[in-house]
Amino acid sequence: MERKMELTKQPGALSGLRVVDLTQMLAGPFCTQILADHGADVVKIETLKGDGTRPIGPFRDDDTLRDFGGYFQSVNRNKRSIAVDLKTAHGCAVVRKLIDGADIVVENFRSGVMERLGLSFERLKETNPRLVYGAVRGFGDPRSGESPYADWPAYDVVAQAMGGMMGITGPDRNTPVKIGPGIGDTIPALMLCIGILAAVHRARESGEGQFVDVAMTDCILAVCERIVYQTSYTGVVPAPEGNRHPLYCPFGLFRASDGYVSIACVHDEFWRKLATVIGRPELIEDEAFATNEARVQNAQLVVTTIEAFTSTRTKEELAQCIGGRVPFGPVYTAAEIFNDPHYEVRDMLVTVEQPGSASPVQIAGVPIKMSATPGRVRHRAPMLGEHTDEILLGAGYAARDIETMRETGAVR
Structure with a gap:
């Protein structure tokens, strides 16, 4: 534990990178949070009213401040916030100056918005040729x-629907189902993060930045890759198949006496152990069970056979006899995740302050573990405009200039 605490004090792998974050909602903020988790200085540019997720709950019952709820807290930790009115000349000038001193800018406006603000990639690279510009749109x-x-x-x-994921998810061929979490946002966020870091690596070698473009729909299609080759190779259009897999059996969910468990036997050796x-x-x-090909052809018989065993036992009992084999x-459920020692030892449930509440809250931790430069949750999500003065002073503005901009409504 002493060694672990020592490592968390080290700067993150992206320490020294400056990011201007013009994103809101989920896809963009999730991307920039990953950068912040690993040490980048992320300056979140917000309107004077703030990111649209600030008023979205849940909230603690005793939170009288209500600057932000669980949604915003979950995807904006480790960032600094400045509130700017981009409809004013002073506001746009502030953002332009911050971007001129940055390595990365990320935005998820609809196409053309940044151009209308005079903040297009082409304009920005005139004064910051090393700039990596990341954009995520539908x-x-x-x-x-x-x-x-x-x-x-x-x-x-929309991304889940048009990217093909809903088309292969559901209880039967006629009932497509939305995946629970917002993967139509978070998967594109991960893809954008990879693209940005690749472009930063290139910029350090060449001195030239570039535009990194991610479409939410493209990213969902990319992770649904098998629907492309299945259709291309066979001419058969994949459809929802419930809790099963078209190529492997057993591979899916099986009823327990108190819920469900997942079992996956990709290789026949695993099947022999399970049997x-x-x-x-x-x-x-x-012959009906001996090979994966035979089991796929007799999938219902395989499922019935396995559930004759699993359905009479609890999830914990099944973990004891099947887990590890x-x-x-x-x-x-979320309650079971909170009680599982795996997530505690892996630091995946992190406690942070909730402004306005007497007690802290927990959010998901950093999943990428690095031995020398570990990412970490350094501080909670920022309150609206919490760092406006700090950021502007750091950019070279005088205190009196900041106060003038605040009085005219350019910043908050």
């Missing part, structure tokens, strides 16, 4: 290929 930026849907607004549910565990060793040699995991 259907991408016209610079990379103008989608016929380029002007359509998009959220997570033994469930007390059916004779199935190892049975074949790929297995109980379907957890």
Whole structure:
């Protein structure tokens, strides 16, 4: 534990990178939070009213301040906030000056907004040629290929629908289902983060930045990769298949007496172990079960056979007899996640201050573990405009100039 605490005091791997964050909602903020988690100085530019997720709950019952709720807290930690009115000349000038001193700018406005503000990539690179400009939109930026849907607004549910994920998710072929968390935002955020870091690496070698364009729909299609090759190779269009897999069996969810568990036997060796565990060793040699190909053809029989064992036992009992022998995991509720020692020892439930509340809250931790330069949650999400003076003073503005801008409504 002493060694672990020592490591967390080290600067992150991205220490020294300056990021101007013009994003809101989920996709953009999740991307910039990853950069912040690993040491980048992320300055979040907000309107005078703040990011649209600030008023979204949940809130603690005793939180009388209500500067932000759980949504904003979860995806904006480790950032500094400055509130700027981009509809004013002074506000745009402030943002331009901050970007001139930055390595990265990230935005998720609809196409054309930054151009109208005079903050297009082409304008910005005139004074900051090393700038890496990242953008995430529903259907991408016209610079990379103008989608016929380029002007359509998009959220997570749209990306999941048009990217193909809903088309293969659901209880049956006629019932597509939305994935629970906002993966239509978070997956593009991860892709954008990778692209930005690749561009930063290139900029350090060449001295030239570049435009990094991510479409939410493209990213969902990319992670649904098998629907492309399945259709191309076979001509058959994949459809929802419930809790099963079209190519492997058993591979999916199985009923327990108190919920469900997941079991995945990709290789026949795993099947042989599972057959033994469930007390059916004779199935190892049975032609209907012996190979993965045979099990796929007899999927319902396989599922029925396994559930005859799993449905009479609790998730904990199944973990004791199956866990560690074949790929297995109980379907957890959030309450079970909070009580599992795995997430505690991996620092995946992090306690942070909640302004306005007498007690702290917990948010998801940093999943990327690095031995020498670990990422970490250094501080809670910022209150609106909490760092306006600090950021502007650091950019070279005098205190009297900041006060004048505040009086005229250019900043808060």
